[in-house]
Amino acid sequence: MRSCISIALGVIALLALTPAGPAFGQEAKRPTIVCTLPALTAIAREVGGDAFEYVTLAKPDQDPHFVSPRPALMQKTSQAALLIEIGMMLEQWADQVADGSGNPRIFRGGPGRIIASAGIPFEEAPSVISRAMGDLHPQGNPHIWLDPIRAKTIAANIGTAMIGIAPSLRRDIEARLRRFQERIDAALFGAALVDLVGSRKLTRLVLDGSLWSFLDTTEVGGEKLRLKLGGWLATAQPLRGLPVVEYHKVWVYFSKAFGLDLAGTIEEKPGIPAGPRHQREITEQIRSAGVKLILVDNFYDPSMARRIAEDTGARVLVLPNQPGGEPGTDDYFRFIDYLLGEMTAALQ
Amino acid sequence: MSAGRGPAVFDAYYLELFARVLAICLVLTGIHGYLGIHVLSRQVIFVDLAMAQIAALGATYALLLGFDPGRHPEDALPAYLFSLAFTLAGAAVFALTRMRHERVPQEAIIGIVYASASAIAILMLAKSPTAGEHIQHMLVGNILLVGWPTVASTAAIYSLIGLFHWLFRATFLQITLDPAAAQREGRRIRLWDFLFYATFGVVITSSVAIAGVLLVFSFLVVPAAVGVLFADAVGRRIAIGWAVGTLVSVVGILASFWADVPSSPAVVASFAAVLLAAGLLRFVAQAPSAVAALAKVAAGATVVAAGFYGTTALRKPPVVHEHHSEFAAIAAALASGDESHVIDALHHAQESHDRHLLPHVLHVLEHNTSERVIEHAVRAVSAFRDPAAIPILERVAGRDLDPFLRIEIARALLGARSPTGIPILLGILEQEDGALPRTQAMQALTEFTGKTFGYDAARSRADNAAAIAAWRGYWDEHATHMRWHEGSRLFK
Numbered sequence: 001m002r003s004c005i006s007i008a009l010g011v012i013a014l015l016a017l018t019p020a021g022p023a024f025g026q027e028a029k030r031p032t033i034v035c036t037l038p039a040l041t042a043i044a045r046e047v048g049g050d051a052f053e054y055v056t057l058a059k060p061d062q063d064p065h066f067v068s069p070r071p072a073l074m075q076k077t078s079q080a081a082l083l084i085e086i087g088m089m090l091e092q093w094a095d096q097v098a099d100g101s102g103n104p105r106i107f108r109g110g111p112g113r114i115i116a117s118a119g120i121p122f123e124e125a126p127s128v129i130s131r132a133m134g135d136l137h138p139q140g141n142p143h144i145w146l147d148p149i150r151a152k153t154i155a156a157n158i159g160t161a162m163i164g165i166a167p168s169l170r171r172d173i174e175a176r177l178r179r180f181q182e183r184i185d186a187a188l189f190g191a192a193l194v195d196l197v198g199s200r201k202l203t204r205l206v207l208d209g210s211l212w213s214f215l216d217t218t219e220v221g222g223e224k225l226r227l228k229l230g231g232w233l234a235t236a237q238p239l240r241g242l243p244v245v246e247y248h249k250v251w252v253y254f255s256k257a258f259g260l261d262l263a264g265t266i267e268e269k270p271g272i273p274a275g276p277r278h279q280r281e282i283t284e285q286i287r288s289a290g291v292k293l294i295l296v297d298n299f300y301d302p303s304m305a306r307r308i309a310e311d312t313g314a315r316v317l318v319l320p321n322q323p324g325g326e327p328g329t330d331d332y333f334r335f336i337d338y339l340l341g342e343m344t345a346a347l348q
Numbered sequence: 349m350s351a352g353r354g355p356a357v358f359d360a361y362y363l364e365l366f367a368r369v370l371a372i373c374l375v376l377t378g379i380h381g382y383l384g385i386h387v388l389s390r391q392v393i394f395v396d397l398a399m400a401q402i403a404a405l406g407a408t409y410a411l412l413l414g415f416d417p418g419r420h421p422e423d424a425l426p427a428y429l430f431s432l433a434f435t436l437a438g439a440a441v442f443a444l445t446r447m448r449h450e451r452v453p454q455e456a457i458i459g460i461v462y463a464s465a466s467a468i469a470i471l472m473l474a475k476s477p478t479a480g481e482h483i484q485h486m487l488v489g490n491i492l493l494v495g496w497p498t499v500a501s502t503a504a505i506y507s508l509i510g511l512f513h514w515l516f517r518a519t520f521l522q523i524t525l526d527p528a529a530a531q532r533e534g535r536r537i538r539l540w541d542f543l544f545y546a547t548f549g550v551v552i553t554s555s556v557a558i559a560g561v562l563l564v565f566s567f568l569v570v571p572a573a574v575g576v577l578f579a580d581a582v583g584r585r586i587a588i589g590w591a592v593g594t595l596v597s598v599v600g601i602l603a604s605f606w607a608d609v610p611s612s613p614a615v616v617a618s619f620a621a622v623l624l625a626a627g628l629l630r631f632v633a634q635a636p637s638a639v640a641a642l643a644k645v646a647a648g649a650t651v652v653a654a655g656f657y658g659t660t661a662l663r664k665p666p667v668v669h670e671h672h673s674e675f676a677a678i679a680a681a682l683a684s685g686d687e688s689h690v691i692d693a694l695h696h697a698q699e700s701h702d703r704h705l706l707p708h709v710l711h712v713l714e715h716n717t718s719e720r721v722i723e724h725a726v727r728a729v730s731a732f733r734d735p736a737a738i739p740i741l742e743r744v745a746g747r748d749l750d751p752f753l754r755i756e757i758a759r760a761l762l763g764a765r766s767p768t769g770i771p772i773l774l775g776i777l778e779q780e781d782g783a784l785p786r787t788q789a790m791q792a793l794t795e796f797t798g799k800t801f802g803y804d805a806a807r808s809r810a811d812n813a814a815a816i817a818a819w820r821g822y823w824d825e826h827a828t829h830m831r832w833h834e835g836s837r838l839f840k
Binding site: 123306 | 361362365421474490492493495604605607608609610611687688689691719720723750751752753782783784785787788806
């Protein structure tokens with residue numbers, strides 16, 4: 001008898017603890033958008049606003065290459081309307097999460113599986129000629145979110161996917177996408193330069209790496225365009241041409257966008273300690289190029305970078321790789337602010 | 349970056365690096381060559397792996413409490429103290445589990461401790477993002493990264509421990525080699541076992557952080573094993589072990605420098621080679637007939653070599669290239685949908701001056717929708733200076749494109765000696781509000797016609813209405829018969 005009562009009490013307690021989900025007659029549930037990386041979620045929030053629920057699989061200070069596909073991640077994606085990833089062989093664990101979720105929409109090739117890097121030009125891919133000669137890694141460097149220009153296209157890709165699952169929200173989504181892109185332009189170039197040159201030309205110039213020569217050689221009203229530059233690029237002026245070395249191949253897009261001179265990479269092959277020759281080469285490179293900063297993402301072991309820094313007098317700068325990777329950088333704009341702030345501060 | 353691969357030239361940089369790596373290897377040889385004798389005699393071969401894992405668990409626990417030496421170098425001491433505390437606890441476990449009449453062999457206890465310490469570390473880090481990196485780093489280590497201060501401090505710690513073992517050598521050796529006798533003499537075995545494992549743990553904690561589990565294991569077991577093969581007295585075994593350790597360190601590091609491979613695995617592989625050679629040497633030396641033994645060794649070596657050589661026949665053939673020529677590679681890339689590849693190919697096409705590529709470039713110009721690709725295609729087309737491009741350039745200019753891109757197309761047309769670039773530029777003067785595109789359009793117009801009609805780009809569109817009207821009148825009048833004059837280098 002007593003056991004019957006305790007079972008009944010247990011059932012009541014369980015019912016009381018069950019969260020009031022859609023089964024309990026809530027209004028239409030917002031579709032869930034799952035992003036592999038915090039950078040994608042930060043951008044998706046800008047585009048989707050309150051219309052969606054957002055879930056991020058990787059943590060902001062986690063190595064995006066290696067996330068163990070835990071059951072909790074699979075459970076989080078089981079109801080996903082979209083699974084957004086960078087692609088380019090970065091999140092190779094995403095397939096395991098998707099397969100484990102039992103949600104066929106987001107299986108590779110499914111309608112809800114979105115490759116945010118689609119159509120975005122990449123760097124560090126072998127040139128046309130060498131690819132023909134048998135190089136088998138044509139996908140290029142995947143760390144595209146570190147370039148605000150490319151973030152605009154990531155946002156556009158995400159926006160298209162969102163309209164696909166919520167066509168009635170098209171106007172809202174398009175308006176927020178435009179707003180985000182305009183905010184990026186203003187934050188990057190300053191409003192004055194955007195007014196003068198226009199976003200489309202400036203975007204092409206950054207992608208071609210020819211913005212600075214354009215600003216230096218073009219005059220309007222007898223004044224060099226350079227004087228009209230504002231925003232992040234104005235903040236980044238001290239970094240222009242600054243020789244830096246990275247630990248892992250991460251910083252090429254950021255360097256191109258902000259004019260840093262990426263002189264080398266410490267890690268030759270991920271996960272395999274460097275041999276003596278490479279260690280020597282990178283040390284000499286740092287000395288001869290006068291490298292001041294060694295950029296290390298905050299999930300890598302910085303001991304090798306520190307060792308080399310000790311030998312060369314360069315300075316190790318440990319940086320977040322994703323929005324939220326350091327406190328107060330959750331927002332994409334504050335994330336870029338933070339990176340530029342750390343780098344310029346390190347020079348003083 | 350890597351210029352040719354081959355033997356490294358030993359210059360000052362390599363000498364200093366070599367000296368550093370050799371110094372730390374000799375420090376490791378000194379203490380591990382001695383401790384290895386204990387480990388072998390006690391038959392607790394894998395105790396160092398278990399100890400290293402316990403130390404790693406301590407570092408992991410420190411990480412959970414917020415001490416992260418990876419990010420904050422000043423956290424190194426607290427993290428080390430946590431490792432040490434865990435190591436001492438492990439030493440107590442191993443001291444207590446050494447039974448006189450053991451039902452469960454101590455090696456089993458060691459395995460259990462290793463497995464559970466690893467598992468608990470993973471559980472502790474399950475909620476921490478940097479899990480993989482930390483666990484991996486604890487087990488890897490890289491002797492190439494050791495600095496002189498580390499060499500000095502490690503040498504100092506190991507000397508103190510060595511001195512402690514030297515002072516109490518009789519007791520330490522007795523409880524290891526002859527625990528029964530120690531028992532009879534009334535020594536406190538549990539206490540001395542604890543002291544042994546505690547000092548052993550301190551050494552392992554430091555060594556693993558420097559050199560990694562694999563290398564530490566090799567330093568511990570291989571020199572002692574060679575010593576046991578060739579000598580019976582403890583002193584002689586240690587001496588042989590030290591000699592072997594020193595020799596292998598030099599050979600392994602030289603090999604790593606010569607072949608440019610990571611030093612730690614090179615030294616580990618050298619240890620294996622030396623142990624194999626020592627075993628064969630002993631086999632030959634002890635055999636009743638040296639000749640027969642040598643023949644057996646030679647036969648074995650032949651079989652192994654033949655096996656390796658034979659399997660090289662199974663090597664996969666290299667991938668055959670799809671494109672046999674640069675031309676085909678560029679054409680294929682131009683037809684690909686990928687912006688980076690198309691632009692890259694456009695640059696190659698522009699530099700090749702191969703007229704057969706022009707139709708491919710024109711196809712990109714006409715059908716690609718990316719303004720960036722169009723811009724690069726216009727530049728590539730201009731380089732060919734071919735009238736075949738003119739109608740396509742005119743068509744593309746009619747699209748809704750960024751004004752700067754339309755100016756570029758107009759310049760390409762004018763450069764191809766077609767006056768149809770002029771109305772495109774006039775369109776910019778008429779439609780654009782911004783001063784910059786109008787300035788650039790005006791510059792192009794003046795460059796190719798020598799005229800301005802009083803147009804001032806610094807002033808607004810409305811203020812320039814008269815100049816624009818004059819330009820329009822001029823174009824309407826001359827459009828049909830305007831030609832390029834090579835002498836004046838102007839359209840007239």
